[in-house]
Amino acid sequence: MKLSIRTLLLAASVVLTPLWANAAQTEEFTLKNGMKIIVNEDHRAPTVAHMVWYRVGSVDERNGVTGVAHALEHMMFKGTKKLKPGEFSKRVAQLGGRENAFTSKDYTAYFQQIEKSKLEAVMALEADRMANLVFDKNEFAKEIRVVMEERRLRTDDQPTSKLYEALAATTYAVHPYRNPIIGWMDDLQNMTVNDVKAWHDTWYAPNNATMVVSGDVEPKQVFALAQKYFGSYPAKTLTRTRPQNEPPQEGIKRVTVKAPAENPYVVLAFKVPALRDIAKDDDAYALDVLSAVLDGYDNARLSAKLVRTDRVANDVGASYSGIARGPVLFILDGTPAQGTTTEQLEKLLRAEVERIANEGVSEAELKRVKTQLIAAQIYKRDSVFGQAMEIGVMEMSGFSYKDTDRVIEKLRAVTPQQVQAVAQKYFGDDALTVGTLVPLPMTEKKPAAAPAGLRH
Template identity: 40%
Template sequence: MTEIDRRTLLAGLPAAAALAAAPAIAATAAPKPVYGAETFRLANGLTGVVIPMRRAPVVAHMVWYRVGGADEPPGLSGMAHFLEHLMFKGTPNIGPGQFSRRVAREGGRDNAFTGHDYTAYFQQVAADRLELVMGMEADRMANILLDPKDIEPERQVILEERLQIVENNPRSRFRERLAASFYLNHPYGRPIIGWEHEIRAIPREALLDFHRRHYGPGNAILVVQGDVTTERVARLAERTYGAVPASTRVERRRPQEPPHDGERRLILRDARVREPSFARLYPAPHAHASVETSDALEVLSHLLGSGPASLMWKALVDTGLAASVSAAYGGDSVDPSEFGLYASPRPGVAPEKLEGALDDLIGRVLQEGVLEAEVARAVREIIAQSAFARDSLMGGARTIGAALAVDLPLDYVEYWPTRIAQVTAERVTEAARAVLRRDASLTGWLVPAEARA
């Protein structure tokens, strides 16, 4: 059970779907779906997805709810993550802690995670145990107890989790402050785990209301991958989830961002830091606005900051200015997102020197554009690096579930290799010029307490 920044999962979503497709796809060849997933729908509103994978008699079973940290009421940050923990505390039919124990007794494993846009629960079990976990998951969809005696101890567990993964980790604190500084109005700026004072204040009644509102079949997506057929999964789903009372889709109503006008800076000093860290965030459109732009930005992020052949590596690492560099784009989200550039200077390198070299690089990209050869290399590498995703029992379930949970269509994942192979240098350059605007950016530095940035 954990909280997961949506960038952690979603920024890599298309790459996870790309698999082993060739970078050059003949114009006359009919595109083939990556997973060959099939869908069905129950009368109570539940959406079902089946991904056949018959290499071994095992299945991955996932339930995705279209609700995450960005859907919490103001003042109650961390509630989606808190509820995720409490979903393991029992129903009238399954005692506290027994859910995971039952899965383990069957030789399986289970867990859950929370993002800004969704919450997901999963089990990996033998194929003949699928109905068991479906019944258990349907039970806690409808009958969660939220016993007061379980809430306070779990609240302390979450506060300790926040202490360990955020407060005791300077870089985690830096990322948290970056998000809070970058998003002026949107709840993506809130930490998924929640602010400490708000975690302490979440009442049981709010948790019950949150579950009642968001944890219905009409707001859920069932994804099963493995040694199954769509007919069998649909039959078992009707027998288990079909017994849950019908519910409707919950409309997301979130505050939106105003225009990002003006360059901003954040400097966080911490005595535990030995070497500085740099980050720059730019407002970026999500895939809903334009799939073509989103694909181009995905290629741009790889071209700029992925590996020794990337432009940032050549400009900063090969020149001795940086120890590491990276870039990330999180466009697979419900609302507009960000494009990020990151670097760690080598010991003794002044922060302004590294930042100046990066500014020079971005300036050249915007002025001169990128080359077709660079884009072709990036596309080949993206697809090659994801070639093993298809062998993962959870790969398809996570990729497709995450896409559907943010309202992207199934074809967005299934035909991603075809689209990414068609990205051109002109499209990447156009996307870079639209997004990499210094006058709308946030630049952040994490530095030692005695340092100046």
Template identity: 55%
Template sequence: MYRKALLGMALLGLSGVVAANPYEYKLANGLKVVVKEDPRAPVVVSQIWYRAGSMDEVNGTTGVAHVLEHMMFKGTRKVPAGQFSKIIAEAGGRENAFTSHDYTAYFQQLQVDKLPLAFKLEADRMANLALTEREFSKEIKVVMEERRMRTDDNPQSLVGEQLNALAFEAHPYHHPIVGWMNDLENMRVEDARTWYRTWYAPNNATLVVVGDVKHDAVFRLAQQYFGPLKPHALPSRKPQKEPLQRGIKKVTVKAPAKQPYVAMAYRTPVLRNVTEDWEPYALEILAGVLDGYSAARLNQSLVRESRLANDVGAGYDDISRGPGLFIIDGTPSEGKSVAELEQGIRDQIVKLQRDGVSEEELQRVKAQVVAAQVYQRDSMFYQGMLIGNLESTGLSWRDEKTLLAKLNDVTAAQVKEVAIKYLQNDGLTVATLDPQPLDGKQQPQPQAGEFHVH
């Protein structure tokens, strides 16, 4: 079968391959392979992305995507529990995994000649994971402790969790990636097995390789190791749209903390058509106007000048499978209240909506926003991240250049227009932290994402 498949690829001139860098090929079982040749160092990054994240979970099993990510390191029939990481380390590589609302991904960074090893191990656990009661009962305790450390004992994370839970009523972004504690306490190994059997298949995955490789050689390796795996039917994914928000929502979170904190989330669109949509690009530049560099408006006005805040920031992600949020958050200075900081933020928004941005400021912000994206592309790992993120959220790696070009095309009028349209109360959710006595407990530092630690 393998020789026949290779012959077919040769006869067709690798049909499906784009004559540019990156290169793409799809195996007969549905696995998409994207290769970015980057010869700057004799290393390679291999990432396998499954289009299944916490948004695909159902009530009662929240957190199962992240739990399965942990279990993927707990052995197959060929590789005993704990050996995956050891084998990669002994080969001089490093590996990890992460879960998001939209996808779950696993990666290795190795010397180029060790790429077959990464493929062999990943293909094995894509099809042959040994989900035992013994390993599950140990690992679910690890996940619950992770939730305690990252969320329950972290006041800002608690605020973020409640912010999402209130901002999203119908959409599963309502649920935390790590899962609700009660669901974790009642999760069983069969829940993980069901998730694995449902979503872990070559026709629900994208293999991304970046490094000092030749694409045709990588395609042959992918065919060798992943080609024999069988696809299976995937569940239909129903649209899950948020109902119209009809006014401001507010929640107060009481938790042990040193300082109060406020987070404001505005409902926004995300990219669905990279060439025709323009609002997401304008929203990204708007985030840069407010918090794209050290002299951006929020920091300059609220931290340096009025000293209302110790820190304040804005963020927006235009690429996701679900609905978007534009978030502004901050910690008030000592002696200042959350209400004062919130009003200070609102004043800056009103000023922007009224006066807009000058052409000079716009060009300065664009330079910062675009430069930040270009710098990320210097990293092999983040080149792979961009490709995997685009492919797993319904876009394409081919959109990369368009994304940068469209950012450069944003006008001052468009920035003002999206500020007026989306930074308004009817689409706003506000979560505040009401700090309670610490009782001598030390607060852990915030951690980003749901990365697996093993």
């Protein structure tokens, strides 16, 4: 899961009042064992979002055990020395709350949303499974089958998902982002309970975790509870894998996937810079604004030209997410209309970026794009969970929640010249991987039901 820089702009209030402007609203504290606690006060309703984020995801896996981070996420609900399998979720439900978890390339997170008086109870549950998880081989055998069925349901039986999986494996020659978060099927079939236990024992440590609590709480109370339930756990020595940097790309890469589908589809992935230095990486902000110019509102350039005016595509899109631990991509994609081929749509998508590279964007258009981004927030009510998510993603990606205001200000400062410059600089053949879906006849087979135990 990646957070678009542009999404941070949407998270600000409509008048761009800084989300973290009130110093008393958000506080942070670090336990002696290295666990960071961040508390965001929001007293509008007596509810709390409690999240524990581990800075480990599929990017940290090695070949042969891909999918182990996600498999462990499933096993975290399968019992501790105190709780039977499934009892964690039952207890949260009995408290009137909801809970779940998610694994991304960069991190794994667990959360509960609860009435504020129940915070201590869910914090105790979360602390218990950080240190006291039970790895029963029979429970693992059942759960890994659930994971494999999840893979079939969400990837193997979904043509666009299969294409994006093949695209990542083609785009990246060596970087772990080439592997799917859920793992390759062969790795899942050969995974053992000891693989998952080793992952937990290596990475699930207080000094690799950040707790985020957002809602109707007092920081001092949260800090005291965190110390009570997590403070006694010892820190661990964390050894990150060596950087696996991509070699230079020399020419366009292409991958084709044939699968039963109703329509053809094409996706163009350009290697572009990520946001690393908030003060200096102006190109990252300009790329985010470029994606908004192309596909950031109802009448943005791609849809207006290719769908509504020329009618050469049924749908088109552009996206960029610069906040990540690893390399990032700028995506152009679309479904060609009847009479248009994927090859033609590929050229038409690139032509729209080239038009910006040649002609630029006007101040009026740029202002309109930014206004649309801000106006979207008028009808969007922020939530304590949304605030906790934003804090967690920033922290896991190597930034601080305090950087949010600076990011917003940098986005506001992007000029037409900067947008034109990145359109000229980053969209050549040597940065491009093209994925094409070739549709095969649809079968009469009905979609499979979601597997029991599917968590997210």
